[in-house]
Amino acid sequence: MSDVTTTDLYEVTMALSYLREDMRAPAIFSLFVRDLPPGRGFLVAAGLESALDFLADYRVEREDVEEFADALHRPVQDLEPLLGLSFDGEVRAVPEGRLVFAGEPLLEVTAPLPQAQLVETYLLNQLCHQTVVASKAARCVLAAAGRPVVDFSLRRTHGPWAGLQAARLGALVGFAGTSNVAAAVALGIPASGTMAHSYIEAFSGEEEAFRAFARAHPGPVTFLVDTYDTEEGVRIAARVLADLRRGPGCAIRLDSGDLEALARRARAVLDAAGLAEVRIVASGGLDEYGVDRLVRAGAPIDVYAVGTRVGVAADAPFLDAAYKLVEYDGHPVMKLSSAKVTAPGRKQVFRRAGRPDVIALAEEDLPESARPLLRTVMRGGRRTCSRKHWRDARRRFQEDLADLPVSARRIHDPEPVPPERSAALERLTASVRADIDARPGSGRPVASTGTHAR
Structure with missing residues (x-):
C-alpha cells in the first residue's frame, strides 16, 4: 500500500472528474482547526515535516491506478488520467513548534486543483494527529514545572509509527527522553527505561532482582519498587543502592498506588539511608492532570513518566480540522453550511506581542510590531x-x-486567546457571501461542490 492510495475514495473521484472537465487551474486550500478541543488553551503546530516528505515524493504510479480502479470496480483505463500525476505546487505553513489557535491556517496549499484535492486526506491525517499529541505533551511539560518528563507511550499508541511520532513530539515540546529505542536512535532522543514487574517476579525476591540488574548494568540504575509491598521495596532498594555506591543518577520508580503518599515515605527512607541524591520516578496512568496534582501537592517526585494518556491524547484525541477550498482560478470561494462557514482567500496570520493574532489576507501589509x-x-x-x-x-x-498569557497555560479551565480578523478579510468574506446569495439557487456551499467560482 503506497502513501498515494492512503486516501479517502472521494478524493480520487473528485480529482478524476476535475481532470475530465479540464479543471486544472490553480486552487488554494486552507487547513485549519475550527475549534480548540475542550480543556485546551492553545495548540502546538506539528506534523509539517512528514507532510512535506509526502508531498515531495507524491506521484501516482501504475500500481496506484490499479488500486483505485479496484476500489471503484471500474476498468483500469477509466482511471488512467491520474497516471503520472505528481505534486508540483506551493505550500505555506506554520513551522512546527509554533503555538496556534482556532481558525488560524496551519497550512495552505496552492496547486492545480486535482493535485491539491488528492493530497487532502494525508495532510489532515498528519497535521491533526501530531498537533493534538504535541499539544497534550506540551501541557505535561507545563504541569511538571521544570521537572523532567519522559515518554513511555509506545506500547499503547495506535501503531508503531504513532509511537515514533509521539516520542518525537514529546522531545519537540521539552520531554527529557523516551523509552522507544527506535525513536531514540533514529531521532537523537535520550533513551530512558527501567524494568518491569515481571523482571522482579522472575527472581526469588526483590533484593536478588535488584542486585542481578545492577550486575548487568554498571552505570546508574533505577529500581522498580512496587511489585509487592512498596515501602518494603523501597527499603530493600535503599540497602542495595547504599552498597553499590554508584553515585548520582540512580533512582527508584513508583508505578501504582497513592503516588503522593508513597513518594513522601520513599523520600524519607532514602534520606535516612544517606541517599538524598537518589531520585524518585513516578509513572502509571499519568498525564498533565495527574502531574499537576502531584506537583501542586508538593510530592517529592523528581521525574514523571507519561504514557498511554499522552500518546493517544486520551481526553481530546482528535481535532475538528478542515481542509477547504478558499480560491480557484483566481476567484475567492467559501462554504456557507450552517456552523461550518469558511473564510475566502489566501491568508496570513500575524502574531503581535501581548495582543491577539490577526488572520488577514496574504497580500496585506504587516501590522506594526507583528510577524x-x-x-x-x-x-x-x-x-x-x-x-x-x-x-x-x-x-x-x-x-x-x-x-x-498565564490564563492560556493553565492546566484546568485555560482561556485561549482567540485571533481577530482583519478588516480586509471581513470585507472579502461579505463580498463573496453577497455574490453567492445573488446567484440563481443561492445558498449552495460553493467550495464543497468544487464548482467554478465565477
Missing part, C-alpha cells in the same frame, strides 16, 4: 529549505510559550 506565521516551505513541489530537526521546533515552542 507572519505562515512561511513558504515548498515551491514547485520541492522544499525551499532542508528538513528541520525537532530541536528547531523546540526552540520555537519555547519562544511562543514564554509569550503566552
Whole structure:
C-alpha cells in the first residue's frame, strides 16, 4: 500500500472528474482547526515535516491506478488520467513548534486543483494527529514545572509509527527522553527505561532482582519498587543502592498506588539511608492532570513518566480540522453550511506581542510590531529549505510559550486567546457571501461542490 492510495475514495473521484472537465487551474486550500478541543488553551503546530516528505515524493504510479480502479470496480483505463500525476505546487505553513489557535491556517496549499484535492486526506491525517499529541505533551511539560518528563507511550499508541511520532513530539515540546529505542536512535532522543514487574517476579525476591540488574548494568540504575509491598521495596532498594555506591543518577520508580503518599515515605527512607541524591520516578496512568496534582501537592517526585494518556491524547484525541477550498482560478470561494462557514482567500496570520493574532489576507501589509506565521516551505513541489530537526521546533515552542498569557497555560479551565480578523478579510468574506446569495439557487456551499467560482 503506497502513501498515494492512503486516501479517502472521494478524493480520487473528485480529482478524476476535475481532470475530465479540464479543471486544472490553480486552487488554494486552507487547513485549519475550527475549534480548540475542550480543556485546551492553545495548540502546538506539528506534523509539517512528514507532510512535506509526502508531498515531495507524491506521484501516482501504475500500481496506484490499479488500486483505485479496484476500489471503484471500474476498468483500469477509466482511471488512467491520474497516471503520472505528481505534486508540483506551493505550500505555506506554520513551522512546527509554533503555538496556534482556532481558525488560524496551519497550512495552505496552492496547486492545480486535482493535485491539491488528492493530497487532502494525508495532510489532515498528519497535521491533526501530531498537533493534538504535541499539544497534550506540551501541557505535561507545563504541569511538571521544570521537572523532567519522559515518554513511555509506545506500547499503547495506535501503531508503531504513532509511537515514533509521539516520542518525537514529546522531545519537540521539552520531554527529557523516551523509552522507544527506535525513536531514540533514529531521532537523537535520550533513551530512558527501567524494568518491569515481571523482571522482579522472575527472581526469588526483590533484593536478588535488584542486585542481578545492577550486575548487568554498571552505570546508574533505577529500581522498580512496587511489585509487592512498596515501602518494603523501597527499603530493600535503599540497602542495595547504599552498597553499590554508584553515585548520582540512580533512582527508584513508583508505578501504582497513592503516588503522593508513597513518594513522601520513599523520600524519607532514602534520606535516612544517606541517599538524598537518589531520585524518585513516578509513572502509571499519568498525564498533565495527574502531574499537576502531584506537583501542586508538593510530592517529592523528581521525574514523571507519561504514557498511554499522552500518546493517544486520551481526553481530546482528535481535532475538528478542515481542509477547504478558499480560491480557484483566481476567484475567492467559501462554504456557507450552517456552523461550518469558511473564510475566502489566501491568508496570513500575524502574531503581535501581548495582543491577539490577526488572520488577514496574504497580500496585506504587516501590522506594526507583528510577524507572519505562515512561511513558504515548498515551491514547485520541492522544499525551499532542508528538513528541520525537532530541536528547531523546540526552540520555537519555547519562544511562543514564554509569550503566552498565564490564563492560556493553565492546566484546568485555560482561556485561549482567540485571533481577530482583519478588516480586509471581513470585507472579502461579505463580498463573496453577497455574490453567492445573488446567484440563481443561492445558498449552495460553493467550495464543497468544487464548482467554478465565477
